[in-house]
Each structure stands twice: as structure tokens, then as C-alpha cells.
Amino acid sequence: MHDDVAIVGAGPAGAWAAVALARQGARVSIFDPSHPREKACGGGVTGRALALVGDAVAADSFARTIVRSARFVAAGRQWRAVNGSATDATVPLEDGALIVTSRAAFDAALVDAAVRAGARFVRARVVDVTIDARSAALETTAGRFTADVVVGADGANSLVRRRVASPFRRDQLSIAAGFYAHGATSREIVIELTGDPPGYIWSFPRPDHLAIGICAQADAGIGAAALRARTRTWIDRAGVAPGAALAPYSWPIPSLAARDYETLPLAGARWALAGDAAGLVDPITREGIFFALLSAGALADALGHERGWTPYVERVRDEAATELARAARLKAGFFRPAFLGLLLRALDESAAVRGVMADLIAGRQGYATLKWRLVKTLEVGLAWRALTA
Ligand SMILES: Cc1cc2nc3c(=O)[nH]c(=O)nc-3n(C[C@H](O)[C@H](O)[C@H](O)COP(=O)(O)OP(=O)(O)OC[C@H]3O[C@@H](n4cnc5c(N)ncnc54)[C@H](O)[C@@H]3O)c2cc1C
Numbered sequence: 001m002h003d004d005v006a007i008v009g010a011g012p013a014g015a016w017a018a019v020a021l022a023r024q025g026a027r028v029s030i031f032d033p034s035h036p037r038e039k040a041c042g043g044g045v046t047g048r049a050l051a052l053v054g055d056a057v058a059a060d061s062f063a064r065t066i067v068r069s070a071r072f073v074a075a076g077r078q079w080r081a082v083n084g085s086a087t088d089a090t091v092p093l094e095d096g097a098l099i100v101t102s103r104a105a106f107d108a109a110l111v112d113a114a115v116r117a118g119a120r121f122v123r124a125r126v127v128d129v130t131i132d133a134r135s136a137a138l139e140t141t142a143g144r145f146t147a148d149v150v151v152g153a154d155g156a157n158s159l160v161r162r163r164v165a166s167p168f169r170r171d172q173l174s175i176a177a178g179f180y181a182h183g184a185t186s187r188e189i190v191i192e193l194t195g196d197p198p199g200y201i202w203s204f205p206r207p208d209h210l211a212i213g214i215c216a217q218a219d220a221g222i223g224a225a226a227l228r229a230r231t232r233t234w235i236d237r238a239g240v241a242p243g244a245a246l247a248p249y250s251w252p253i254p255s256l257a258a259r260d261y262e263t264l265p266l267a268g269a270r271w272a273l274a275g276d277a278a279g280l281v282d283p284i285t286r287e288g289i290f291f292a293l294l295s296a297g298a299l300a301d302a303l304g305h306e307r308g309w310t311p312y313v314e315r316v317r318d319e320a321a322t323e324l325a326r327a328a329r330l331k332a333g334f335f336r337p338a339f340l341g342l343l344l345r346a347l348d349e350s351a352a353v354r355g356v357m358a359d360l361i362a363g364r365q366g367y368a369t370l371k372w373r374l375v376k377t378l379e380v381g382l383a384w385r386a387l388t389a
Helices: 012-023 047-053 077-083 103-117 159-164 224-238 258-263 289-302 310-334 337-349 351-361 367-375 378-388
Strands: 002-008 028-031 044-046 069-072 089-092 098-100 120-122 126-131 136-140 143-152 173-182 188-194 199-205 209-217 245-254 271-273
Touching: 002 012, 002 136, 012 028, 012 047, 012 103, 012 289, 028 103, 028 143, 044 047, 044 289, 047 289, 069 351, 089 337, 089 351, 103 120, 126 159, 143 159, 159 271, 173 224, 188 224, 188 337, 199 224, 209 224, 224 245, 258 310, 289 310, 310 367, 337 351, 351 367
Parallel strands: 002 028, 002 143, 028 120, 069 188, 143 271
Antiparallel strands: 044 098, 069 089, 126 136, 136 143, 173 209, 173 245, 188 199, 199 209
16 A cells, blocks of 8 residues: 555654644554553643644543642752752642643544544554655565655654664663652652753653653763662652552653754655654753654645755754754753752742743743843852853
8 A cells, every 4th residue: 555654653743743644635654563552751741732732632532630830859969068958849830831641641642633634553563664766665564565755753763764864873862761650649740950960850740650760861871770770769768659669661862962953864855754753852851742743743734845845844943953952052051060059949949930940841931041031030040151151
């Protein structure tokens, strides 16, 4: 069977590309062996991500936790260095800022939307992709398929990316590791900012369990086992999941450097990449679902355009890559212990700083203006100016 578009991977990027393309009348097949399945993820979906799919995925069609607040725990060394004995800081979140869902539920709702829109879902693994002047051919565990165009939406380990470009280098990935804590939930996300490794430990409440984890750049010399051990210690110290049954996970996340965003392999003759396969994840917050949906929609809009893939490449640059490159540039300064210490104290004392963090969590605070919003807030601003000068 020959399709207009064959999509490899039915995560948010692949399923959403299938919805958008099928709605345009394209003959689309989407290949994924894994559903129904969990995907290693916090499961935090920002209001801006939900807004992108709002006309296809009803708010009540999958189980979700509406998150009311973010609690920054004061257990870390940075906090103690600045505050001595410290209390946690709680940042209230507006309705609609962030939900947390299991990826089994969210991704299934997107796949259902794709099938309703007219896409064909093929429960098969793609084992090879070849592209010639006439078509793209997919060898799968359900046989051979061809299409005019193949879309690689097959995540951080993307086979399509390996065939049409090159895999992510180790320095372009981070490793996330942690546990699902079954039998515990809440209405708050819990975060500990850490300077080593630069990032944060998180607990995200799905409706019937917590997703807890930490991540580090893959070339930082700290592997999944050590990260999971760090998470285990934190679970006890922060007291986030008393009595819960812990199930381990680990998975890579594309975490590019600023210069990498200038040369993203996004599309070529008969192929395009979206979501994680294209490298589109915020290197500070690790938000990837929004960028997966955004890139999938932009790709679908561009297919068949008289300017070829150029509108897709331009939109990714303007609506995602420029911002992600800013995040990559700020990352080193953001997680520097001296800055974190001041930030944590300011979170405790300043409603303005809590407002900035609430917007950052909700994906509403751009990195271009982050510095200046913080600069207006006393010492944090001075520290930020010093760190990023
Ligand atoms: C631990 C962790 C926590 C995270 N937390 C968050 C968070 O809270 N919020 C957020 O926005 N982002 C988060 N992210 C990032 C987010 O998970 C990804 O950015 C997002 O899933 C990308 O979507 P995608 O559709 O591009 O890829 P994926 O969701 O990875 O989907 C790829 C799909 O392709 C399929 N596939 C792969 N290979 C093949 C093949 N050969 N043939 C057929 N199918 C194939 C897979 O089965 C999978 O279903 C987190 C990531 C990790 C690892």
C-alpha cells in the first residue's frame, strides 16, 4: 500500500502530525509497536501544549492531575548555604498552567484523535527506511510499506534520523532516571534545584502515581544507576512518596548546545523529523511535549508547499529553535550554585520571583525576557547580571 505520508512513531509528535495531515486529506499511516504503553516522562503538559491539541483532544478524555502549586524543597546544599535552616517555598500555579498525566493516557488520546481524523494506525516496528527519487520505503514487522514522504517522529533514539542524518552525539543527550511511585499522588509538583548535576530533581503527580526523577548530560560521567540512586535518596529525604511501590525507569532526552540549533536536520527530499527526533526539547526545563506538538503541526502545514520544506524550517527556527538556543546559553549560569542559592531565598521572600517561576513552569516565560524580569528583583537580578554578563 502506498501512502502520501508514512509517520514513524506515535508519540505526541507523530500522532499530532497524523491528525493534522489526515485532516488535510492526506493518506497517512502511522507506525508504532508500543501502544498502549507508558513512556518515561514527567508527564507535565503545559497549558500552551494543551492549547495546540484542544480541538482534537477533549479536556476530559484522559485522566489528568490539575497541578495547583510547585513546591521548591529546601533540602539542597545551595539553599542551606544561603539560608541556614530553611523552609520550602511554594509557588501557586494558575488554573490551566500545568496538568500531569500518564503518557499511556495522553498519547492514547492523541492516537485516537489521529485514527478519528482518518489516519491508519499500524501496530508495527519500523526496522529500516530507504529513500530514493520516487518514494520512501519502510521495512516493518508487519511488512513493507511505501510513501511519498517519511516523517521521523520516533523519539530520541530515532531510526529515521539515523538513516537520513546522524544520531545524536553523546554530548547532545541527557539521561533521565528515576521511579514511578505507585500508590501516591498529590496536587503539587515538588522540585529541588541542583547545581550538580545542573538541573533539578522532580516529583510530578499523575492521577494514581508520582513520576520522580533527575537528569544529567550523558557525557557528564554520571550514569543512569547513579542518577536513580540519587533519586532514591531524595525520595526519602524530601518525604514525597511514603509507602509507595517504586518502579524504575531511565530514558535519554535530547539536550542540545546553543550552536546545535543552527544546524538542526529538520527536512530533506522525501523526509522530515519532528519532536525529540529533531532535537526539540528545552534544555533547562526539559519540556518536550509542547515542541513535539508544535513541530508536528508546522510540518503538516508545510507539506506540499510551493516553497518545499522552507516554511517548516522557518517556523521551527522562529517559534522554537531560537528560544531553545537561548535556554542552552543560559543553562550554565542558571544552575550555578551561587545563583541557585539566591534564587531559592528569593522564592521564599518575593512574590515577584514566585510569579516568574510560575510562568517558567507554565511555559509562559520566554528566555529573552527572563533575565530582565529577574533583574528587577533585587539580589537575584544582580546575581543574574553577574553570571550572564
Ligand atoms: C524522564 C523524562 C521526563 C520528561 N518530562 C517531561 C515533562 O514533564 N514534560 C514535557 O513536556 N516533556 C518531558 N520530557 C520530554 C518528553 O518526554 C519528550 O520530549 C516527548 O515525549 C517527545 O515526543 P515525541 O513524539 O517526539 O517522541 P516520543 O514521545 O519519544 O515518541 C516516540 C514514539 O516512537 C516510537 N518508535 C520509536 N522507534 C520506532 C520504530 N523504529 N518504529 C516505530 N515506532 C517507533 C516509540 O514507541 C514512541 O511511541 C521528559 C523526558 C524524559 C525522558
